[in-house]
Structures are given as structure tokens and as C-alpha cells.
Amino acid sequence: MASLGVNPSRTPQGPGPGAASSGFSSPAPVPGPREAEEEEVEEEEELAEIHLCVLWNSGYMGIAYYDTSDSTIHFMPDAPDHESLKLLQRVLDEINPQSVVTSAKQDENMTRFLGKLGKNLTFHFACLPQIGLEISKQRLLSGNYSFIPDSMTATEKILFLSSIIPFDCLLTVRLVLGDKASRRLRFTPIPLLIPSQVRALGGLLKFLGRRRIGVELEDYNVSVPILGFKKFMLTHLVNIDQDTYSVLQIFKSESHPSAYKVASGLKEGLSLFGILNRCRCKWGEKLLRLWFTRPTHDLGELNSRLDVIQFFLLPQNLDMAQMLHRLLGHIKNVPLILKRMKLSHTKVSDWQVLYKTVYGALGLRDACRSLPQSIQLFRDIAQEFSDDLHHIASLIGKVVDFEGSLAENRFTVLPNIDPEIDEKKRRLMGLPSFLTEVARKELENLDSRIPSCSVIYIPLIGFLLSIPRLPFMVEASDFEINGLDFMQLREGLTLHSLSHPFPDQETLLMYQLQCQVLARAAVLTQVLDLASRLDVLLALASAARDYGYSRPRYSPQVLGVRIQNGRHPLMELCARTFVPNSTECGGDKGRVKVITGPNSSGKSIYLKQVGLITFMALVGSFVPAEEAEIGAVDAIFTRIHSCESISLGLSTFMIDLNQVAKAVNNATAQSLVLIDEFGKGTNTVDGLALLAAVLRHWLARGPTCPHIFVATNFLSLVQLQLLPQGPLVQYLTMETCEDGNDLVFFYQVSDLIRSGKPIKPVKDLLKKNQMENCQTLVDKFMKLDLEDPNLDLNIFMSQEVLPAATSIL
Numbered sequence: 036m037a038s039l040g041v042n043p044s045r046t047p048q049g050p051g052p053g054a055a056s057s058g059f060s061s062p063a064p065v066p067g068p069r070e071a072e073e074e075e076v077e078e079e080e081e082l083a084e085i086h087l088c089v090l091w092n093s094g095y096m097g098i099a100y101y102d103t104s105d106s107t108i109h110f111m112p113d114a115p116d117h118e119s120l121k122l123l124q125r126v127l128d129e130i131n132p133q134s135v136v137t138s139a140k141q142d143e144n145m146t147r148f149l150g151k152l153g154k155n156l157t158f159h160f161a162c163l164p165q166i167g168l169e170i171s172k173q174r175l176l177s178g179n180y181s182f183i184p185d186s187m188t189a190t191e192k193i194l195f196l197s198s199i200i201p202f203d204c205l206l207t208v209r210l211v212l213g214d215k216a217s218r219r220l221r222f223t224p225i226p227l228l229i230p231s232q233v234r235a236l237g238g239l240l241k242f243l244g245r246r247r248i249g250v251e252l253e254d255y256n257v258s259v260p261i262l263g264f265k266k267f268m269l270t271h272l273v274n275i276d277q278d279t280y281s282v283l284q285i286f287k288s289e290s291h292p293s294a295y296k297v298a299s300g301l302k303e304g305l306s307l308f309g310i311l312n313r314c315r316c317k318w319g320e321k322l323l324r325l326w327f328t329r330p331t332h333d334l335g336e337l338n339s340r341l342d343v344i345q346f347f348l349l350p351q352n353l354d355m356a357q358m359l360h361r362l363l364g365h366i367k368n369v370p371l372i373l374k375r376m377k378l379s380h381t382k383v384s385d386w387q388v389l390y391k392t393v394y395g396a397l398g399l400r401d402a403c404r405s406l407p408q409s410i411q412l413f414r415d416i417a418q419e420f421s422d423d424l425h426h427i428a429s430l431i432g433k434v435v436d437f438e439g440s441l442a443e444n445r446f447t448v449l450p451n452i453d454p455e456i457d458e459k460k461r462r463l464m465g466l467p468s469f470l471t472e473v474a475r476k477e478l479e480n481l482d483s484r485i486p487s488c489s490v491i492y493i494p495l496i497g498f499l500l501s502i503p504r505l506p507f508m509v510e511a512s513d514f515e516i517n518g519l520d521f522m523q524l525r526e527g528l529t530l531h532s533l534s535h536p537f538p539d540q541e542t543l544l545m546y547q548l549q550c551q552v553l554a555r556a557a558v559l560t561q562v563l564d565l566a567s568r569l570d571v572l573l574a575l576a577s578a579a580r581d582y583g584y585s586r587p588r589y590s591p592q593v594l595g596v597r598i599q600n601g602r603h604p605l606m607e608l609c610a611r612t613f614v615p616n617s618t619e620c621g622g623d624k625g626r627v628k629v630i631t632g633p634n635s636s637g638k639s640i641y642l643k644q645v646g647l648i649t650f651m652a653l654v655g656s657f658v659p660a661e662e663a664e665i666g667a668v669d670a671i672f673t674r675i676h677s678c679e680s681i682s683l684g685l686s687t688f689m690i691d692l693n694q695v696a697k698a699v700n701n702a703t704a705q706s707l708v709l710i711d712e713f714g715k716g717t718n719t720v721d722g723l724a725l726l727a728a729v730l731r732h733w734l735a736r737g738p739t740c741p742h743i744f745v746a747t748n749f750l751s752l753v754q755l756q757l758l759p760q761g762p763l764v765q766y767l768t769m770e771t772c773e774d775g776n777d778l779v780f781f782y783q784v785s786d787l788i789r790s791g792k793p794i795k796p797v798k799d800l801l802k803k804n805q806m807e808n809c810q811t812l813v814d815k816f817m818k819l820d821l822e823d824p825n826l827d828l829n830i831f832m833s834q835e836v837l838p839a840a841t842s843i844l
């Protein structure tokens with residue numbers, strides 16, 4: 036934009052109103068790339084909304100939801116759900132939607148369930164014809180998706196969508212007897228439609244279209260941006276309820292202490308998530324949160340996560356880990372940029388951010404190509420980050436003039452892209468003297484009472500003449516000037532259009548570039564998915580390195596868990612010296628562990644440590660223990676005090692009862708149950724009776740009794756022998772000893788008291804361990820062959836000496 040004030044004989048004028056003219060007034064401050072990126076993140080946090088559609092049909096649940104933060108539809112294939120709709124509850128807890136769409140004709144269970152949900156949810160009921168199977172399918176197939184290039188034919192589009200969304204699925208085979216003559220058997224697959232899932236997707240699309248989510252103010256032909264469909268399954272989930280997340284301090288959100296950040300919500304306090312979250316990008320953090328909310332017993336998945344962590348823990352791979360971590364810093368909010376492109380709202384900074392992201396992704400790809408392809412994630416990044424990325428990068432790099440765009444705060448292209456644009460720019464360069472000339476000529480023809488005028492050029496509007504508002508200009512007709520159109524009155528100046536603008540080829544080019552990028556949106560979505568995964572695993576590896584975690588083993592055939600010298604991941608960071616403890620349950624080690632000990636002897640920490648180590652292993656993280664073997668675990672239940680009683684509006688005793696009832700009703704032979712101080716909220720006799728009754732109930736189940744850890748101060752439970760004797764129950768105690776008038780805590784779990792053996796002070800034990808470790812280390816040095824050409828001293832020092840040294844010190 037350019038403007039010029041002229042007053043050959045009269046008072047000179049400044050630049051025209053609102054004219055951010057080049058050369059005559061300084062351009063409006065343009066945010067630098069960093070500033071611009073931060074602005075995006077804030078925006079994303081503020082606007083993120085989730086809309087969910089759920090249908091429950093003959094015991095099967097279909098769920099689909101739209102997340103505005105990544106403009107993606109997530110869907111869950113039909114899964115059986117219990118009548119109490121636990122699966123749905125789990126999804127709701129996890130995603131916390133703003134609105135829920137469901138069928139107007141629903142079954143009693145669903146009505147009851149929805150009735151109990153919080154008031155800050157809005158419900159929308161769709162009538163049956165709107166969410167019919169066929170109509171939903173048609174809606175899905177005819178949708179306008181940015182990840183499908185315009186060049187695809189209708190048939191290709193159907194085939195492509197069917198590969199992402201399983202419209203039909205061959206679930207079973209029917210045995211058909213052959214005709215008598217041939218007497219052969221034939222097997223015919225029966226296509227089985229997945230009705231609820233497709234209908235839920237259809238219902239969601241209908242809702243999004245009708246409410247115009249995210250495009251409320253756009254032109255009607257602009258559709259809701261959908262950047263992808265992602266399937267999620269909750270079939271291998273380990274069941275963990277919200278109480279458990281809170282008492283084990285897996286998540287802990289606190290209000291942000293900074294007054295400026297109150298609006299942006301909560302920050303993570305001291306929690307497991309807090310110490311493991313070293314993710315470089317927002318999307319990594321989001322994925323880590325998702326993994327935390329979905330612990331799984333899918334061993335393939337867990338081991339593939341652990342393989343990557345183990346690889347990065349090798350000392351020789353530390354540099355590579357750091358380089359990948361740096362590259363991940365370039366991967367920015369791609370969905371937001373794609374969404375803006377889809378709506379043609381692309382900002383100047385978006386091009387720069389996208390360019391950096393694509394280059395970052397190419398860097399990741401090249402790095403991963405040099406890593407062992409036996410590790411799935413490296414193979415995926417090496418293959419899936421296709422040459423489309425090169426194409427996008429070279430297009431942007433060749434066309435976009437970053438400096439010019441930032442300076443002018445609008446999209447500008449580099450020279451030699453379009454001769455017409457170059458010519459226009461050349462003319463614009465000479466614009467100041469040209470405008471002076473025009474202004475002088477115009478002033479000669481104006482009313483003599485007008486003392487001065489300016490000519491402004493605004494690329495998208497054209498040439499404007501600006502004159503000061505004079506006292507006689509009162510009525511609308513006073514603003515009319517012969518041969519000119521009156522445009523607007525602004526800050527005491529009147530604006531009149533002099534000519535029509537140049538057709539803006541640069542905007543046209545930007546539009547074409549946008550289409551090219553959108554046609555390759557699939558690779559960008561893939562970049563985000565795989566980069567987030569890499570980010571999470573690098574974060575977990577970094578935590579494992581710093582805190583000395585080890586790789587857990589999974590043995591589904593083994594019952595219970597075995598932990599060698601386990602630690603509480605949070606307490607070990609706060610305590611001056613943390614005493615590790617081992618755990619064994621299942622098999623011949625019994626299923627019920629009753630832990631007694633005086634107050635503050637470490638019972639609760641021990642229970643939580645068992646829960647946390649198991650949880651970490653089920654998330655695919657290394658664990659704070661020397662060794663851990665995790666058997667089949669399908670759920671973790673807890674009854675441990677938290678401070679939530681006020682917000683729940685229930686008495687502490689009622690909360691106790693509710694939580695234990697939940698465990699009694701749901702825990703299976705593969706569940707872990709952690710009970711701390713149950714029965715304390717009422718009088719001693721009643722409390723003791725309740726605790727004993729619950730444990731006896733479980734013990735009566737014999738081999739299907741869950742793995743239970745109970746910490747209690749009710750010594751009578753042991754002394755009065757209220758529990759049946761047998762191999763299922765084991766009594767443990769927290770070791771302490773009296774030193775004069777003081778009670779000394781050893782924080783060691785032991786069954787010595789029951790077996791009548793003397794307790795050894797922990798110092799002696801530690802000394803003995805130290806001696807053994809020293810001996811092993813010396814042996815290793817003695818065996819070292821310094822003349823061996825294959826010997827790598829760096830590896831020897833970092834893998835053998837350093838770990839041993841930390842356990843000695």
C-alpha cells in the first residue's frame with residue numbers, strides 16, 4: 036500500500052487514513068515467527084472443542100467424535116459394552132466433550148446414563164431417519180474432505196474412504212454344503228455391517244454440518260474442515276478409574292500460579308505425567324496424555340514402544356536422540372494451518388511455519404533412514420514421510436517471499452514467478468513520484484476550499500483520494516465530488532475511489548499454492564502422528580535415563596507382578612534417601628498381602644509404588660525398579676484417601692464404601708486392588724468387621740481372587756486371625772526399631788516378623804549390597820582384555836561401570 040500527500044501551494048498532508056504505506060509511514064508491527072507460533076498455540080488451546088455422537092444398539096456401542104483442535108474425526112468400531120455403559124463413561128472421561136449427539140429413540144440404559152451426566156454437557160437428539168444406516172453411509176461418502184484430492188474420481192473416492200472407514204467387514208464364514216453331485220464344501224464369507232459405527236459417523240457429520248462447527252461466520256458453501264479420520268480401539272484397555280488416577284498422582288492439575296495464565300487454565304503439579312512429560316511439541320504432550328488415559332495390555336504395542344526407548348538409552352545413540360529432539364522442535368501446529376488453508380484464512384506466518392515443519396520432517400526422515408529399520412517407528416518414518424514433503428517444501432521455497440510477506444503483512448511472491456506480478460511491483464516501486472503527480476493533478480481540479488489531498492494505493496482496493504473534512508461538509512450530499520465515488524469518512528478525512536484495483540495475482544497464486552498443499556495433506560497428518568510418537572518415546576527415554584529406570588518384561592502367562600527393588604517415582608525425587616522395596620504376588624506368593632506397621636512407616640508409599648510401576652509398564656514406559664515382570668493385569672482398583680470428599684458431596688466413609696464396592700463388583704483374578712486404611716472412617720469394631728468381610732469375600736473365590744494389597748493399622752486383623760489361613764494370604768510389616776525413645780523407620784517391607792527372624796538395620800543391608808556390587812565391578816575389570824581389538828572402552832564404561840557405580844554410591 037502506498038500513499039502520498041501533496042500540497043503544492045497549500046499545507047502538506049501526512050499519509051492517508053489507515054494507510055500502512057510503504058516508504059511513508061512505518062509498516063504495522065509484524066510478529067516475528069516465534070511470536071506468531073505462540074499466538075497459534077494459545078488460540079488452539081482456547082478453541083479446542085469436542086463433539087461426540089454415540090449410538091448403542093443390541094449391546095454394541097458405536098462412537099465418533101470431532102476434535103476442533105486437529106479437525107479430525109475419531110471413531111471407534113462397534114464394541115460390546117456392558118449395560119452400565121462403562122466403555123462410554125471411559126471415553127467421556129477421556130475426551131471431555133462439549134456436546135453429545137445420540138438417537139432420539141434410545142434404550143432405557145442410555146437414557147438413565149445420560150441423565151446422570153454433568154450439566155455442562157449439551158445433548159442433541161437425532162431422529163432415526165437422520166441417522167439411518169444407508170443415509171449415514173451416503174453422507175460419509177459424499178462428504179467434502181480436504182485430504183482427498185479433487186482429481187480423485189467418485190469411485191476412487193469410495194474405495195479410498197472404504198479403506199479408512201470399514202463400512203462392511205467380513206466377520207464370519209458360513210459353511211455351505213455343495214450340491215449333491217460335487218459333494219464339496221464351500222465357505223462363504225458373510226459381509227457383516229457395522230451399523231452403530233457408521234450411523235454414529237453419519238450422525239456426527241449431520242450435526243457438524245447443521246451447527247457449522249468452526250465455520251459459523253463463513254460463507255455457506257464453506258464446509259466444516261475435516262482433515263482426517265482416525266480409528267481408535269479400546270479393546271486391550273486396562274481398566275483404571277478416575278479415583279486411581281488422582282490418588283496415585285498420575286495426573287494432578289493445579290490452577291496456574293501466574294495471574295496472566297489463569298484464563299489458559301490448569302498446569303500440571305507434581306505428578307507422574309509431570310515428570311515424564313519432556314515432550315518437545317504440543318502434539319507429543321497430547322499423545323502422552325492419551326497413552327496415560329489408555330494403558331493397554333496389547334503386548335505388541337507395548338514392546339514396540341519399549342524397543343524405541345531402549346534404543347535411545349544406549350549411550351552411543353544419545354547424540355542421535357538429541358538431534359531428533361531438536362528437529363521435533365520444528366514440527367508445529369499443522370492441523371491449524373491446514374484448517375486455515377481450507378477456509379482460505381492462511382496467515383503470512385503460516386507459510387513460514389509450514390516450511391519449517393516440512394523441513395523438520397524431512398530431517399527426521401533422513402535421520403530415521405540411518406537407524407535400524409528393524410524398529411517399527413524408524414521404518415514407518417523412513418517410509419511414510421514421502422517425497423510429497425519435498426514437493427511441498429520446494430513449492431513454498433520457490434514461490435513465497437517470506438521477508439516481503441512479513442514486511443508487508445500479506446502474501447507476496449518471489450521475483451520471476453509471474454512476469455505480470457514483477458511488472459506490477461516495478462510500477463509500485465515508482466509509485467511515490469507517480470502518486471505525487473496524480474495528487475497534484477487532482478488538487479487542481481478540486482474545489483478551491485479544499486486545502487490539500489493525498490493519493491493512496493491499496494492493492495486490493497485500488498487508488499483512493501483522501502481530503503480533509505471541511506466545516507461545510509455536513510450532509511451526505513456535501514461529500515459528493517464530481518467524477519469520484521465517496522467511500523468513507525475516517526478520522527476527519529474523506530476517502531474517494533479514483534480507480535479500480537489491479538487484479539491481485541498474488542492472492543490467486545496463494546490460493547493455488549494452498550490447493551497444492553491441501554492435496555498433500557495426508558502426508559502432513561502422517562508427519563504429525565509419527566513425530567508425536569517419536570516425541571513421546573524420546574521423552575520417556577530421557578526420563579528413564581535421568582531417573583535410572585529399567586525395561587519391564589511382560590509375561591501374560593504369569594499371574595500378578597514381580598518387582599525387584601522398586602521405587603516410588605515421585606517420592607524418590609523428594610526423599611533424601613529412598614529405600615527400594617520388592618514385590619511379588621500371584622503364584623505361590625499368595626494373592627492377598629496384608630501390610631501392617633506404625634503410622635508414617637511407609638505403607639501408603641509402598642502400595643502406591645506397586646500401582647505406579649504396574650501402570651508405567653502398561654503405558655509402555657521404563658519403570659523405577661531394578662527388574663519388573665508384569666503378568667496379565669486387566670485393571671487397577673484403589674481405595675486410598677484423597678481430598679476429594681468436599682467436591683463429591685459424600686462423607687469420607689461413603690466414598691470408602693463406594694470405592695470398595697466398585698472393586699468388589701468388578702475386580703477379576705487379573706486385577707490389582709490397592710486398599711489403604713479401609714474402615715477407618717467408622718468405629719473400630721465396625722471398620723475391622725467391614726475390612727475382614729471384604730477380604731474374606733475375595734478369599735472365598737480361591738484362585739480367582741484378585742491381587743490385593745491392604746495396608747492397615749488394625750493389628751487385630753492379624754492377632755485375632757480374622758482371615759482364613761492358607762497360601763493365599765501373606766502378612767507383611769514395615770520394619771521399624773526403637774532407639775532409646777525414638778522409633779526408627781527402615782521403610783522396608785518384610786515378612787520377618789511373621790517368620791520370627793531378627794530384623795537387620797537397613798544400613799547393614801545396604802553395606803552388604805555395596806560390597807557385593809563392588810566385588811562384581813572389580814571382577815569385570817579383571818576380566819577386561821585391553822588388547823582385544825573389538826573392545827570399546829566407551830561402551831564398557833557407560834554400560835558396565837557407570838550403572839554399577841550408581842548402585843554402589
Ligand SMILES: Nc1ncnc2c1ncn2[C@@H]1O[C@H](COP(=O)(O)OP(=O)(O)OP(=O)(O)O)[C@@H](O)[C@H]1O
Pocket residue numbers: 606610612613614615632633634635636637638639640641748782
Ligand atoms: N521407601 C521409602 N524410603 C524413604 N522414605 C519413605 C519411604 N516410604 C515412606 N517414606 C517416608 O515416610 C513418609 C510416610 O510414608 P507413608 O505415608 O507411606 O506412611 P504410612 O505408613 O502409610 O502412614 P499412615 O499409617 O499414617 O498413613 C513419607 O512421606 C516419606 O517421607
